[in-house]
Amino acid sequence: MSEGVRVLLSNLWFPSRDRVVKGVIFLENGKIGFIGETPEPEHELSELQYDFQGHAIALHGFSAIVDLVEYPFRRLGINDFSTLSRDELERLAEVGFANALANGITMPIVYTEHLKPVEKISRELGIKVVIIHEGEVVEKSGLYYLLVKEGNMYFNDEKIGVLSDITCSPQRITEKCRIMDLRSTGSTISSLSILYESGVDSGRLYRILVEPYRITRVGEGVIDVNEIADLQVIDLGNPLKASIIRHEDDFWATVSRFMDPDIVFVNGESYYERGEHLVVPVKNITGILDKISIK
Secondary structure: OOOOOOEEEEEEEEEOOOOEEEEEEEEEOOEEEEEEOOOOHHHHHOOEEEEOOOOEEEEEOEOOEOOOOOHHHOOOOOOOOOOOOHHHHHHHHHHHHHHHHHOOEOOOEEOOOOHHHHHHHHHHHOOOEEEEEOOOOOOOOOEEEEEEEOOEEEEOOEEEEEHHHHEEEOOEOOOOOOEEEOHHHOOOOHHHHHHHOOOOOHHHHHHHHHHHHHHOOOOOOOOOOOOEOOEEEEEOOOHHHOOOOOOHHHHHHHHOOOOOOOEEEEOOEEEEEOOEEOOOOOOOOHHHHHHHHOO
């Protein structure tokens, strides 16, 4: 999608600042330009329009700790990539970014030794990234840095909290959690669906998954006017994702399934749609995996 394309999402359910509503979301210039029950006349001139006829939900994009360069090796215990070239590490990073977007993670958080390939691919793709680090780094535009020092986490010299308190995983939800670490569950969100049965409120999980936007001051993590247009849409017209939404409880019960999104917008641009990666290149990496396996 070229820069400046306006997008109108109609007849879908989404959480606004204070309640769940059924209506429209208008995207323009990388921001949410309008939300309401019906569009204004000028919104109907948008170059890209979707009408879900009430059978879809929109959520703010997520931000969580995931593997990027390491993604193809998740759970294999492989962490020595010394035989790989810079180009090969960058190709792995592209795969990690593709996975993140396909899971609705529009601002990945990384805790990695491979910062340079992540930084380069992030810049090329125009995807915001949060980097957790423990020492000196050269900060670059478009990236956000969380410093870990003496067991605490800081953003711009402001203490966010104790690292072990504010980070959690699907296996361990802490009371003070503000950042979800999905690396232990394969860097996907589907693992969160099981928490609904154990009594963890899906609304609370949703707030944790958007909280890094507030921590880094990128936005407030809500679907509202002037907020960053990082969004994901789940099309309930798909029989495999079908649900009934009559009121707010139904909405959050549907969210609790934590289904893969069908459309993902980053800065108002469609990056992923119905299984197709529109911006992130997904290249064959079997040769890289073979190189690691025979080391």
